[in-house]
Amino acid sequence: MLSALLCALLGFALVVQVQQNRDGGLSTLRQDELVRILDETTQRSDELEQQAASLRAQRAELASGNDTERAAREAAEERAIVQGILAGQLPAEGPGVELVIRETNDQIPALVLYNLLEELRNAGAEAVQLGELRLTTSSYFIDTVDGIVVDGTLVEPPYRWRAIGNPDTISPALNMPGGALASVRNAGGTTDLRSVDLVQVDATASLVPPEHASPAPDPG
Numbered sequence: 001m002l003s004a005l006l007c008a009l010l011g012f013a014l015v016v017q018v019q020q021n022r023d024g025g026l027s028t029l030r031q032d033e034l035v036r037i038l039d040e041t042t043q044r045s046d047e048l049e050q051q052a053a054s055l056r057a058q059r060a061e062l063a064s065g066n067d068t069e070r071a072a073r074e075a076a077e078e079r080a081i082v083q084g085i086l087a088g089q090l091p092a093e094g095p096g097v098e099l100v101i102r103e104t105n106d107q108i109p110a111l112v113l114y115n116l117l118e119e120l121r122n123a124g125a126e127a128v129q130l131g132e133l134r135l136t137t138s139s140y141f142i143d144t145v146d147g148i149v150v151d152g153t154l155v156e157p158p159y160r161w162r163a164i165g166n167p168d169t170i171s172p173a174l175n176m177p178g179g180a181l182a183s184v185r186n187a188g189g190t191t192d193l194r195s196v197d198l199v200q201v202d203a204t205a206s207l208v209p210p211e212h213a214s215p216a217p218d219p220g
Contacts, residue, residue, distance in 0.1 A: 088205030096199035110141035123173035167195035
């Protein structure tokens with residue numbers, strides 16, 4: 001579009017130049033004057049072409065800058081989503097496992113359930129939910145006289161777990177001899193583990209601000 005506009009301007013300049021010289025009579029001009037007119041026209045054409053090339057370069061630079069900015073923005077948004085899921089701030093869905101743990105007679109110790117959560121994380125679980133609670137790296141399990149308290153909330157059996165991750169990795173990890181599910185059964189519980197194509201983890205965790213930590217000052 002820029003080239004077409006510049007060509008049009010060049011054509012207009014030529015027409016004006018020719019018309020002016022026609023009015024004066026080209027036939028009356030000497031050869032050196034005709035050569036001068038041709039040189040001036042050629043020089044003007046070269047200048048317009050240089051301007052067009054400069055404008056094309058500026059347009060390419062702007063387009064490249066816009067692409068870079070857009071790519072950086074998209075990457076930042078993607079990182080925010082990933083961090084939100086890992087921190088329990090966003091719901092998530094994907095392949096994974098569902099696990100139901102039932103107690104028989106004795107209460108399963110809180111430590112057994114906590115170790116199960118750790119085993120899920122070690123096996124690559126990216127989002128974990130227990131009942132209606134979203135579990136994170138700061139989740140805790142406590143034994144009380146009323147039952148097990150998780151992150152300040154009393155949970156009751158059956159304990160229904162949902163975890164998003166590769167089921168071909170998570171299931172064998174949980175079923176290892178002496179592993180997490182074996183510990184549950186040794187504590188008197190029963191387990192029902194199955195792989196699922198689409199697990200929905202819809203609970204979100206409350207963001208707890210740090211009590212002591214604060215951002216470090218900018219070294220610059």
